[in-house]
Amino acid sequence: MRPTTTRRAHRLTGLALFCAGFAAGPVDAQTLPPSLIVVLVVDQMRADTIERYSDQWTSGLRRLLDEGAVFREAKHSYFGTLTCAGHATIATGTVPRTHGMILDGWWDPMAGQRVRCTADDTVEIVAYGPGARERHGPAHMLVPTLADELRLQNDPPAQVAAFAVKARAAVPLAGRRGDAVAWFDAGNVWTTSTAFTDAPLPFIANYIRAQPVEDALGLVWTPLHGSSATTSTKGGDFAHTLAAEPGREFYNAWRRSPWADQYVTGLAIASVDALALGAGSGTDYLAVGFSAPDYVGHDFGPHSAEVQDIYLRLDRAIGRLLDHLDRNVGHDRYVVALSADHGLGPTPEHATEMGLDAGRIDRREVIDHVNAVLEPFFGPGKHAVGMTHIEFYFALGVYDRLLASPEALSAVLEALEQYPGIHRVYRGEELETGPFGDRVTQQVARSYYPERSGDLVIIPKPYWYTWVRAADHGTGYDYDARVPLVIAGPGIIPGHYSTAAAPEDLAPTLAFLAGVTLARPDGLVLTDALSDRNRP
Structure with missing residues (x-):
């Protein structure tokens, strides 16, 4: 384990090694830039999730922990830890003060209403079915993403794909452009916008047609074999039945089920094949936002049986993706980064039962x-x-x-x-x-x-929240700010690191490995985990 350092010492060391590395080139002669960068963002995952549940993981998450550089002290460096801010931070290597995507949106005093962070009146809806209601795009993002820079600086330009149930996850991960970007609209249909394409992409349309979301009608979510929790946090047996007919009840429950994350995993795999990601001469980019844990955590709390099971199933979904990448890109030709947009606090009721000052504002x-x-x-x-x-x-x-x-x-x-609070x-x-x-x-x-x-x-105050949900996030306290941060692949030294790190460090580190430059990152290159960190 590396010795713990302060953020300032980390910054100075990283800057010195980065400058030395820049003079010598992006990576050493024996480590070529990856053919594909894969960014996996879990919507709501506390850092201590690894300590609590990783002994049950046997597939994708387990592999990343075993083969990757795991930064045990990673935490978001800002206070307003919400989905849009977190995904934009990971995608750009900057904090909200720089990228402008604060919280999940902001108040527009001229219009007298809240503005969603990815709401974009300059684009038109491109839907994969009837009922889409919302226009989303990157108009409010103030700095380029890593994906943007890979497109700009690579010749040929990188191919970019990004998928998530939430638009406020998929859009920031994709940036200004993208070859395949999709999210599940509030109208309960897979959707994109003219920010990314003028017409539905055939491979996405084919995937949705062959595997409609409605295949989950009537399914019952019960714990996987191997889960140590079988009782729902809300009492009774852990068995959540999705409605048997399509409608609001079904789609809301589907978003809160493991089938949602399995679906975006399938879209990601389909994009690898359809776009031949990682098969060209440059570095392509694939981002996947796993939104279900956030919904589940809000409903049941951070240490619930449901959260435990959703991570166990996520482990398998990520394993499925990595296995496909091994076969179709090559085990040593892609780099994977995993982190989360935020953690989650306990339910105020539970905190109060434990004698803490807690509540909702x-x-x-x-x-x-x-x-x-x-x-x-x-x-x-x-x-x-x-x-x-x-x-x-x-x-x-x-x-x-x-x-x-x-x-x-x-x-x-x-x-x-x-x-109060x-x-x-x-x-x-x-x-x-x-x-x-x-x-x-x-x-x-x-x-x-x-x-x-x-x-x-x-x-x-700690354990107080300004949203009326069972459990919430949005502060800078450690239960919200500390998240996993893992990088695995060629050029990365596996191991556990206690050096200071933050999710905004991912984009600069991945850019360094790919040999591209970010315009004005707030994050740092995580040099301790690079195999060429000691080069002259």
């Missing part, structure tokens, strides 16, 4: 409370209008009035900081310049993008 009640505080100063009205997890927004012009009225601003801040409140302007003296403020600043973040940023 009702965002609508917080908005109403602030409006009541402001009424003596500004009169009745909707002065505060939106709150998205940690970001708090006032109506247009109200925050300027607050800045001009120290007494009113002080009353708002005092009322919020005394509100709230740890601290930042004014937006506090986060625009550094340096910042404490870790939490550093994390919050890395999540702050002035044009999209709130007028105020509200930080909950």
